[in-house]
Amino acid sequence: GENVEQHPSTLSVQEGDSAVIKCTYSDSASNYFPWYKQELGKGPQLIIDIRSNVGEKKDQRIAVTLNKTAKHFSLHITETQPEDSAVYFCAGGKSGASKLTFGTGTRLQVTL
Amino acid sequence: EAQVTQNPRYLITVTGKKLTVTCSQNMNHEYMSWYRQDPGLGLRQIYYSMNVEVTDKGDVPEGYKVSRKEKRNFPLILESPSPNQTSLYFCASSLSRGSTEAFFGQGTRLTVV
Numbered sequence: 435g436e437n438v439e440q441h442p443s444t445l446s447v448q449e450g451d452s453a454v455i456k457c458t459y460s461d462s463a464s465n466y467f468p469w470y471k472q473e474l475g476k477g478p479q480l481i482i483d484i485r486s487n488v489g490e491k492k493d494q495r496i497a498v499t500l501n502k503t504a505k506h507f508s509l510h511i512t513e514t515q516p517e518d519s520a521v522y523f524c525a526g527g528k529s530g531a532s533k534l535t536f537g538t539g540t541r542l543q544v545t546l
Numbered sequence: 547e548a549q550v551t552q553n554p555r556y557l558i559t560v561t562g563k564k565l566t567v568t569c570s571q572n573m574n575h576e577y578m579s580w581y582r583q584d585p586g587l588g589l590r591q592i593y594y595s596m597n598v599e600v601t602d603k604g605d606v607p608e609g610y611k612v613s614r615k616e617k618r619n620f621p622l623i624l625e626s627p628s629p630n631q632t633s634l635y636f637c638a639s640s641l642s643r644g645s646t647e648a649f650f651g652q653g654t655r656l657t658v659v
Contacts, residue, residue: 435605440588443586468647468648470650475652475653476652476653477550477636477638477650477651477652477653478589478636478650479650480647480648483647523588523589525589533579533591533594533604533605534591534648536581536588536589536590537588538586538587538588539588
């Protein structure tokens with residue numbers, strides 16, 4: 435089955451700096467990679483996703499890149515703000531399949 | 547407002563006492579699933595359902611049961627809870643199993659003593 439590894443487990447950046455979180459996956463058949471943000475006391479919320487037919491996707495300050503050959507994908511947050519502080523999860527799976535495999539999460543702390 | 551509602555939010559129970567965590571969605575979604583979240587392990591799928599009366603095991607189904615008698619509800623049942631089932635539980639739903647966006651509930655923090 436799929437195995438998704440996520441690094442780092444914690445990340446502290448200063449406000450305005452960029453943050454990068456990296457994930458690797460094992461199943462070359464996986465073609466769907468979402469990222470979720472979980473704020474304290476809440477459930478995960480989808481913030482961006484990418485499919486294997488594209489290499490990069492952007493949404494304002496958030497971007498995701500995918501390298502199918504190396505089987506890794508990354509989340510990039512630019513101009514970080516305190517409200518970006520949360521736990522971020524990557525996940526991988528196949529479109530039309532029944533489950534996603536999640537990474538172990540990255541706790542991002544944006545300091546003033 | 548589109549949402550997934552779990553109840554209760556917090557629960558402390560004793561070993562062996564049967565409990566049910568309810569999950570309801572108001573989006574007419576076909577696909578629903580349960581996850582547990584543990585420190586250092588991320589989210590692991592317990593059970594999922596692709597439609598009414600269709601359920602299947604996820605990665606960690608032992609000690610859990612589910613049912614899907616109605617499209618909107620997907621309760622998680624622990625027949626005989628044990629301390630290793632102390633965890634944070636999330637219900638999620640999506641339009642169909644191939645949909646890109648999964649909506650998560652607020653979570654249920656369960657403690658089994």
